[in-house]
Amino acid sequence: FIPSSLLSCSVPGSKPGKAAAKIRIEADGSYFQVNQDGEAQKLEKAKISLNDCLACSGCITSAESVLVSQQSHEELCKLLALNKAAAAHEQKLVVVSVSPQSRASLAARCKLGLLETAQKLTMFLKSLGVHYVFDTTFSRNFSLLESQQEFVRRFQRRADDKKALPMLASACPGWICYAEKTHGSFIIPHISTTKSPQQVMGSLVKGYFAEQQHLSPDRIYHVTVMPCYDRKLEASRPDFFNQEYQTRDVDCVITTGEVLKLLEQEGVSLADVDPAPLDTLLGVPSGELRGHAGGGSGGYLEHIFTHSALQLFGIHVDSIHYRPLKNKDFQEVTLERDGEVLLHFALAYGFRNIQNLVQKLKRGKCPYHYVEVMACPSGCLNGGGQIKLEGESSKEELQKVERLYESLRAEVPEENQAVRELYQHWLGGWGSDRALQVLHTQYHAVERANSALNIKW
Numbered sequence: 001f002i003p004s005s006l007l008s009c010s011v012p013g014s015k016p017g018k019a020a021a022k023i024r025i026e027a028d029g030s031y032f033q034v035n036q037d038g039e040a041q042k043l044e045k046a047k048i049s050l051n052d053c054l055a056c057s058g059c060i061t062s063a064e065s066v067l068v069s070q071q072s073h074e075e076l077c078k079l080l081a082l083n084k085a086a087a088a089h090e091q092k093l094v095v096v097s098v099s100p101q102s103r104a105s106l107a108a109r110c111k112l113g114l115l116e117t118a119q120k121l122t123m124f125l126k127s128l129g130v131h132y133v134f135d136t137t138f139s140r141n142f143s144l145l146e147s148q149q150e151f152v153r154r155f156q157r158r159a160d161d162k163k164a165l166p167m168l169a170s171a172c173p174g175w176i177c178y179a180e181k182t183h184g185s186f187i188i189p190h191i192s193t194t195k196s197p198q199q200v201m202g203s204l205v206k207g208y209f210a211e212q213q214h215l216s217p218d219r220i221y222h223v224t225v226m227p228c229y230d231r232k233l234e235a236s237r238p239d240f241f242n243q244e245y246q247t248r249d250v251d252c253v254i255t256t257g258e259v260l261k262l263l264e265q266e267g268v269s270l271a272d273v274d275p276a277p278l279d280t281l282l283g284v285p286s287g288e289l290r291g292h293a294g295g296g297s298g299g300y301l302e303h304i305f306t307h308s309a310l311q312l313f314g315i316h317v318d319s320i321h322y323r324p325l326k327n328k329d330f331q332e333v334t335l336e337r338d339g340e341v342l343l344h345f346a347l348a349y350g351f352r353n354i355q356n357l358v359q360k361l362k363r364g365k366c367p368y369h370y371v372e373v374m375a376c377p378s379g380c381l382n383g384g385g386q387i388k389l390e391g392e393s394s395k396e397e398l399q400k401v402e403r404l405y406e407s408l409r410a411e412v413p414e415e416n417q418a419v420r421e422l423y424q425h426w427l428g429g430w431g432s433d434r435a436l437q438v439l440h441t442q443y444h445a446v447e448r449a450n451s452a453l454n455i456k457w
Helices: 057-062 073-085 100-110 114-128 137-156 173-190 197-212 230-235 256-265 300-313 351-362 394-405 417-425 433-439
Strands: 022-025 031-034 040-042 093-098 132-135 220-226 252-255 330-337 340-349 370-374
Touching (some): 073 093, 073 252, 073 256, 093 114, 093 197, 100 114, 100 220, 100 256, 100 394, 114 132, 114 256, 132 137, 137 300, 173 230, 173 351, 173 370, 197 433, 220 230, 220 256, 230 252, 300 370, 340 351
Parallel strands (some): 093 132, 093 220
Antiparallel strands (some): 022 031, 031 040, 330 340
């Protein structure tokens, strides 16, 4: 689904108010624009690079070969083949970071538990030549902690900075691309600068882990397994490219569905694979998986809400009550004391709700302090890169994945000892300049270019 506001375009030199032109397609496949006077003008072919794509999983899915040629399971297979043939000093260390949403989708498809899925997937990937397999739940701890602190800072300066609030979530790359290219400088000040779990993992793998392995960042090939195609676009952003070593923080993104293709390509059933111990970034093997409370998109609203209630108002929040508005993809949460609303949060999933949110902002009628924004209806568990289960409705399929995803014991980011150690010994402490540099990013308003089409599709 591409919002209609994204499809308006004009022909250079055309005058406002003129009737829309028609398009004629010749036998050789070339396109001509025909105006009211019958004059025909040949249209140039649009060339779309990965960085230029507006990012809606629907259109990316329909044109994968054009848009994501450098981000696919075939590319991973090529790299692994080259690695096996290369001399030892020329080989790259291959790291795969798996998202919890992808793991839940694979578990549902293979009828396995989450821990079993993680252990078997680790063994399968290592049999292909991968060296380490990590879980991005670990990097999400940093995203949640930084988002919490960023919101508190914004709330405290709201009187002096009119664009400090509402703070809008930054974890969804589809939403970020839409915001940059459609609403630009108006919306960007509201977006959290905290990196997504994928890109935090990129910084950890190419930074901390590379140092521990005594390797330069370009000697590591970092792959992520994600629930949506938009993560491929995110990984390709210039902001996440290391100029000194000419390497990306994330070299290749493959979707959950592409992992299934890898299994099928190798003639392997995940259920038949032997389990392997789980790797951790700090080198201590783990025998369990943890999750985060707050839903399948990362739990940003809940973590920021409970943290802010305590930090700003001294209120301990034991449970959160969501109030659905027009639909389940737009819900509100409030913190009240003596009838006064102290915090007003919302989640907005899907472009229809995102557009409504942006319109409220533009009219100055947005009542929220924070909004968890996700481009996909129902959030990340329903991403376009997830596996479609045979013989089940999309609703049943999503419910099965949700049940698996929520079956893990939730951890509290502040209590994760490994996270504390990295903050203290590698990042220089909470709120340090290095933490801001490594865990935050920036956004860029993209000016609309005139298109060669004046067509309403």
